[in-house]
Amino acid sequence: MGRVSIPDIHEKYKNSEPVTMLTAYDAPIARQVDEGGVDMILVGDSAGDNHLGYDDTVPVTLDEALSNTAAVDRAVEDAMVIGDMPFLSYGTSLEESVKNAGRFMKEAGADAVKLETAPYGKTTIEIVSRLTELGMPVVGHIGLTPQRMNQIGGGYVQGRGDGSSATVEALVETAEELEDAGAFSIILEAVTEETGKQVTEAVDVPTIGIGAGRCVNGQVLVITDVLGLSDESYTLSKQYADLNSVIQGAVESYVDDVQSEVFPSSKNVFDAIDEDQ
Numbered sequence: 519m520g521r522v523s524i525p526d527i528h529e530k531y532k533n534s535e536p537v538t539m540l541t542a543y544d545a546p547i548a549r550q551v552d553e554g555g556v557d558m559i560l561v562g563d564s565a566g567d568n569h570l571g572y573d574d575t576v577p578v579t580l581d582e583a584l585s586n587t588a589a590v591d592r593a594v595e596d597a598m599v600i601g602d603m604p605f606l607s608y609g610t611s612l613e614e615s616v617k618n619a620g621r622f623m624k625e626a627g628a629d630a631v632k633l634e635t636a637p638y639g640k641t642t643i644e645i646v647s648r649l650t651e652l653g654m655p656v657v658g659h660i661g662l663t664p665q666r667m668n669q670i671g672g673g674y675v676q677g678r679g680d681g682s683s684a685t686v687e688a689l690v691e692t693a694e695e696l697e698d699a700g701a702f703s704i705i706l707e708a709v710t711e712e713t714g715k716q717v718t719e720a721v722d723v724p725t726i727g728i729g730a731g732r733c734v735n736g737q738v739l740v741i742t743d744v745l746g747l748s749d750e751s752y753t754l755s756k757q758y759a760d761l762n763s764v765i766q767g768a769v770e771s772y773v774d775d776v777q778s779e780v781f782p783s784s785k786n787v788f789d790a791i792d793e794d795q
């Protein structure tokens with residue numbers, strides 16, 4: 519049947535069916551996420567603080583992002599796989615941006631790439647336009663753009679227009695420019711519900727929200743938050759499992775078993791005559 523395609527996503531959009539997206543950073547989790555039935559898997563640069571042990575997304579390297587994307591690609595059958603271009607893997611020049619986006623598709627098996635765009639971000643709009651002209655599907659990302667966190671400073675929710683927060687108008691116009699540049703979908707992160715609504719009404723491509731309220735065309739969450747594998751909880755997210763406790767319990771049971779010599783048992787040992795093992 520093949521993976522979810524852009525026409526499949528647009529069909530859902532036309533039929534007002536919400537689009538689903540989750541992040542994944544490695545093969546075992548990607549396999550589960552895929553089997554769970556999401557439309558799209560984002561190999562996010564949120565790997566920085568959710569997979570690689572960094573404090574945020576800024577240190578994530580292109581090689582790390584490509585390696586994560588390739589691992590996810592190898593595990594996924596049905597969902598569309600989107601490679602997230604990390605900080606400064608695009609934007610230094612058009613040529614470098616095109617080459618690096620191409621590596622996500624040619625080397626890592628991504629079906630599309632995502633890149634963040636600042637309000638009125640001319641540089642990235644031009645890059646999106648070039649990538650889509652060359653046949654690389656692009657998901658835009660506006661609102662809170664964590665790669666710009668050092669510049670944004672304390673401002674978290676975007677669309678309020680109060681100092682460090684972009685205005686609704688700026689976000690609507692940027693979304694329109696991304697659509698004109700060929701982005702087939704736009705992620706809206708941490709914006710007021712009114713911003714989510716206005717952007718969604720302004721463009722003819724599906725908007726996918728994370729903390730963008732209820733008036734968007736789909737939702738994305740970070741998998742570690744969903745599974746209860748992170749230490750923090752966020753207003754914009756929802757935890758559906760408590761894997762921290764499950765894993766902790768399993769490790770403690772293993773330690774107990776080894777220390778009390780319950781494991782390995784006779785079931786776990788090889789003897790000389792059984793040729794099958």
Ligand code: KIV
Nearest residue numbers: 541562563564705728
């Ligand atoms: O990297 C990521 O996980 C993202 C989502 C939060 C949209 O960009």
